[in-house]
Amino acid sequence: MITALDKNTALVLIDLQNSIVGLPLAHPVDEILTNVNKLIAAFRKKNLPIVVVNVNPAGALWTKSRKEAKPTPLPDNNSWHNITDKIDVDKNDVYITKHTWSAFFETSLDDELKKRLITGVVMAGISTSIGVEGTARSASERGYNISFATDAMTDMQPLAHERSIQFIFPRMGETGTTKEIIEIL
Numbered sequence: 001m002i003t004a005l006d007k008n009t010a011l012v013l014i015d016l017q018n019s020i021v022g023l024p025l026a027h028p029v030d031e032i033l034t035n036v037n038k039l040i041a042a043f044r045k046k047n048l049p050i051v052v053v054n055v056n057p058a059g060a061l062w063t064k065s066r067k068e069a070k071p072t073p074l075p076d077n078n079s080w081h082n083i084t085d086k087i088d089v090d091k092n093d094v095y096i097t098k099h100t101w102s103a104f105f106e107t108s109l110d111d112e113l114k115k116r117l118i119t120g121v122v123m124a125g126i127s128t129s130i131g132v133e134g135t136a137r138s139a140s141e142r143g144y145n146i147s148f149a150t151d152a153m154t155d156m157q158p159l160a161h162e163r164s165i166q167f168i169f170p171r172m173g174e175t176g177t178t179k180e181i182i183e184i185l
Contacts, residue, residue, distance in 0.1 A: 002176035005184050006120030006145050010049040010094075010113060011039055014103065014125025014132045014153075016087055017054045019080040021126065026158040029126075033086045035152035035178040036124055040088050042182045049116050051094045053103040054081050055131060101134025110142060120145035122181055123173075124152035129160035136172055146173030149181055 013036060021029050043050050081097070083089055094112050096103050103109050113121070121144050125132050132153050139146050148169045155161035169175050 002147050002174045002180045002184055005122070005147060005181070006118075008048075008117050009120035009122060009145075009147075009185075010051055010116065010118045011043045012051045012053065012103065012121045012123050012125075012135065012139075013040075013087070014053050014123065014135055015055050015127070016052070016084055016125055017080070018082050018084055020055075021084045021086070023126075023156055025126065025154045025156055026161050027154040029154070030086075032126070032152055032154050033084070035149065036087050038178050038182065039122065039124060039149060039152055042185050043122075044090075046185055048185075049094055049113075049118065050089070051096060051103075051109065051112070051121075052083055052089050053096045053098055053109075053125070053131070053135070054083060055098050056081050098131075098135075101130050102138040103131070103135040104138035104142065113144070118144070120147065122147045122149055124149040126154055127160075128153045128155040129157065129164045130155070133164050133168055136169065140172040147181060148173060148175045149178050150175050151177045 040050055096107050096109050098107055121139055123132050123136050136146055150165050165175060
């Protein structure tokens with residue numbers, strides 16, 4: 001349940017890029033993107049920053065380490081990394097390219113948020129249990145107040161999505177719907 005949002009809150013959108021929105025997902029992607037666009041419009045109306053994160057894991061050390069699950073192979077073209085044109089991003093938004101699960105790791109995200117005096121973040125995007133959770137864990141470690149727009153995120157695995165929302169996110173912040181977040185904003 002969302003009880004409050006900081007006066008200086010940013011919307012952080014994770015991995016809403018062509019290749020990821022095209023994957024088989026637990027929830028209909030058009031519904032997720034509709035809710036993302038509602039959040040974008042509400043944040044723009046309040047003149048609050050929007051952070052658009054994409055992922056490019058090519059060459060990252062974690063992709064070469066030993067593990068059972070292998071990273072998804074990347075196509076050899078730039079459209080894989082492009083943010084979907086189904087969301088209303090703007091050239092004035094903050095753009096971050098991450099190389100791991102967290103948008104804070106070895107990027108300028110923390111500096112960009114601090115420069116804008118941001119103390120809270122609203123998280124949305126794909127995948128709930130990977131990019132959203134990875135970034136939220138780092139935001140929590142840095143002391144940001146976190147709100148999760150649970151109907152503006154999804155995962156490839158329904159169980160992973162549900163476990164993040166049910167067990168992990170409430171330990172780091174507050175969860176609620178797009179409507180609840182907009183009403184408090």
